[in-house]
Amino acid sequence: MSLFKKSVALITLLLILDQALKIWIKTHMMLGEEFSIFGNWFVIHFIENNGMAFGMELEGEWGKILLSLFRIFAVCGIGWYLYDICLKKAPLGLIVSIALIFAGAMGNIIDSAFYGLVFNDSFYQVATFLPKDGGYASFLHGKVVDMLYFPLLEGRFPDWMPIWSGEHYIFFRPVFNIADSYITIGVSFILLFQRSYFVKNK
Structure with missing residues (x-):
């Protein structure tokens, strides 16, 4: 099997894991619901966002469309680059890293492009797949499902600290x-x- 076919197989597996968890969350939990996995340190907390990784977003309807189009162009570019480095037999670590980034970007594009069409909303209800009345949004206007929450540390900043004196904090x-994690790991x-990864030929 060629390097490119192996990378496609890896991407497919990563996407299945990402989408399986998102679909389970969407069809079993309401927005804001949570349950603990490992004490108070690892919590499944269901939220949705309109934008980028870790809840960042561009404001307004045009911001959503521009972000979705940017994602699509970016994924096309990443896919072409992955194919090119596979042909050139680049270091395996670089190929895996790019495959992770591609899978992460693709996973969130699927949410944004299709979840609004195939699910109803999750406000005060568990969403239904392919509801009779249609989905909650049009193509490219779906929301990205997030659920991994790691509040490892919680407390208050000391009073002597400037700017954040006495303020409550949570880390992280x-x-x-999972798609966000793929991107973070690949870039890291x-x-x-x-x-x-980028050794120049003499």
């Missing part, structure tokens, strides 16, 4: 999904091992 506050690997 963002709620994210590239940054950590770039010298071995």
